Amino acid sequence: MFQKVSDKFHRKQNSSGKPIQVQSTPGKPASQPQSLVHETHTQPFASSSAVLVQPMAVPVQDRNMSVQMADARDPDEDERIREKAREAQEQAAQAQANLHNATQQARVAAINAAAAQAALDPSSAPAAAQTVRKTAGRYALADFHIERTLGTGSFGRVHLVRSKHNGRFYAVKVLNKEKVIKMKQVEHTNSEREMLARVRHPFLVNLWGTFQDVNNLYMVMDFVAGGELFSLLRKSQRFPNSVAKFYAAEVALALDYLHSLDIIYRDLKPENLLLGADGHVKVTDFGFAKHVPDITWTLCGTPDYLAPEVVQSKGYNKSVDWYALGVLIFEMLAGYPPFFTEDGNPMKLYEKIIAGKVRYPTYFDALAKELLKNLLVGDLTKRYGNLRAGSSDIFAHAWFAEVDWDKLYRREIPAPYVPKIDGEGDASQFDRYQEADVSEYGKEGVSQWDHLFGSF
Numbered sequence: 441m442f443q444k445v446s447d448k449f450h451r452k453q454n455s456s457g458k459p460i461q462v463q464s465t466p467g468k469p470a471s472q473p474q475s476l477v478h479e480t481h482t483q484p485f486a487s488s489s490a491v492l493v494q495p496m497a498v499p500v501q502d503r504n505m506s507v508q509m510a511d512a513r514d515p516d517e518d519e520r521i522r523e524k525a526r527e528a529q530e531q532a533a534q535a536q537a538n539l540h541n542a543t544q545q546a547r548v549a550a551i552n553a554a555a556a557q558a559a560l561d562p563s564s565a566p567a568a569a570q571t572v573r574k575t576a577g578r579y580a581l582a583d584f585h586i587e588r589t590l591g592t593g594s595f596g597r598v599h600l601v602r603s604k605h606n607g608r609f610y611a612v613k614v615l616n617k618e619k620v621i622k623m624k625q626v627e628h629t630n631s632e633r634e635m636l637a638r639v640r641h642p643f644l645v646n647l648w649g650t651f652q653d654v655n656n657l658y659m660v661m662d663f664v665a666g667g668e669l670f671s672l673l674r675k676s677q678r679f680p681n682s683v684a685k686f687y688a689a690e691v692a693l694a695l696d697y698l699h700s701l702d703i704i705y706r707d708l709k710p711e712n713l714l715l716g717a718d719g720h721v722k723v724t725d726f727g728f729a730k731h732v733p734d735i736t737w738t739l740c741g742t743p744d745y746l747a748p749e750v751v752q753s754k755g756y757n758k759s760v761d762w763y764a765l766g767v768l769i770f771e772m773l774a775g776y777p778p779f780f781t782e783d784g785n786p787m788k789l790y791e792k793i794i795a796g797k798v799r800y801p802t803y804f805d806a807l808a809k810e811l812l813k814n815l816l817v818g819d820l821t822k823r824y825g826n827l828r829a830g831s832s833d834i835f836a837h838a839w840f841a842e843v844d845w846d847k848l849y850r851r852e853i854p855a856p857y858v859p860k861i862d863g864e865g866d867a868s869q870f871d872r873y874q875e876a877d878v879s880e881y882g883k884e885g886v887s888q889w890d891h892l893f894g895s896f
């Protein structure tokens with residue numbers, strides 16, 4: 441049974457798993473979708489005054505009096521006091537939670553601010569980065585030996601290449617101009633280049649530069665040697681709670697960093713999450729990443745990972761990435777996504793996504809399930825990441841309680857799985873693909889479409 445389900449989710453052989461894209465409807469107006477207190481000590485008065493006041497011999501009559509007085513107290517008044525105490529306790533607990541959220545949010549915001557600063561500051565790039573970045577835009581295919589294919593997607597093919605100059609290995613994504621135009625991906629392709637060039641983060645793939653020839657566009661990235669999280673997940677069937685949490689936490693930091701720059705990622709899935717040689721996450725494929733300060737309408741992404749508002753062609757915002765994080769966590773814990781159809785019929789899948797009824801396996805950690813219920817929710821007024829506290833509702837969630845976000849950002853938390861890599865250019869963690877005819881690559885000249893890809 442499990443194997444069957446697992447096979448169903450080999451999205452790569454399943455057309456419904458491909459990213460989809462439908463033209464956007466820009467300009468449509470839409471409503472924008474949408475925690476101190478020190479531990480309150482119990483009132484110490486009664487007991488402390490009891491210590492201070494010497495016991496007195498009380499006349500019998502007085503005792504009676506006091507009994508009578510107590511009897512005379514209004515029971516409603518007592519209830520009111522108890523109610524007030526309850527309210528105060530609730531307020532204190534809420535304030536405590538708010539403080540925790542605010543602290544987590546401040547930590548993550550500081551991490552994002554430092555990362556954003558580092559992206560602007562060329563001197564913070566590693567030495568090798570500076571050498572290559574200087575030549576960005578001035579590479580040519582002749583600078584590299586093409587070794588093999590690392591992966592293919594709907595729009596591109598990624599090759600392992602070796603620099604003839606420094607002997608180092610890189611990954612080069614090649615996009616055919618004519619295909620990009622036919623598939624109406626011109627804007628997305630330019631955006632992919634622009635967004636990738638803008639970011640620098642420990643959990644995002646690094647772009648060294650781009651170039652073009654008469655037929656193709658090329659993006660030179662770090663070669664991320666550990667392979668796709670997808671392959672590791674399918675091999676493992678599903679991840680233990682702590683392993684899923686580790687990858688989810690690194691991805692969450694990367695998404696939050698992108699969002700801090702008003703970039704929506706829009707194609708989260710294990711195929712686009714690579715593992716470095718040290719086992720830490722590198723998010724690749726910025727094909728749908730876009731600068732969106734508020735709201736957008738384009739129907740794009742991978743069906744299993746689409747938020748209901750995207751499926752319904754409503755305007756949507758960054759919180760589609762938090763929904764997709766929910767799908768990812770679910771898929772890592774279960775080995776299959778929360779919504780799927782046996783026959784791969786996308787319409788049936790979309791109906792399920794909109795209906796939003798998730799069946800949680802009983803073995804799910806209770807806190808994971810609690811977080812997922814708040815991520816995989818269609819109602820945007822309830823989805824974590826889209827509420828008043830923003831992403832801190834996610835970072836401060838109890839499932840992530842033991843995560844030290846600063847250490848995580850610095851990659852000081854050891855990865856749960858370190859890929860076996862034999863030297864710098866070892867691509868054995870990647871599936872084999874039929875090799876492309878690369879003789880078409882590198883042809884010089886001008887094409888009729890060059891004005892469309894000026895930034896490459």
Ligand SMILES: Nc1ncnc2c1ncn2[C@@H]1O[C@H](COP(=O)(O)OP(=O)(O)OP(=O)(O)O)[C@@H](O)[C@H]1O
Binds near residue numbers: 597661
């Ligand atoms: N920097 C990299 N290092 C190693 N492998 C990579 C790198 N970037 C991409 N790949 C591999 O190539 C595959 C395809 O790349 P990418 O996802 O960018 O293409 P795509 O056509 O945009 O895919 P999709 O169908 O998801 O839109 C990835 O899933 C991954 O296996």
Ligand SMILES: [Mg+2]
Binds near residue numbers: 593711712725
């Ligand atoms: Mg991809």
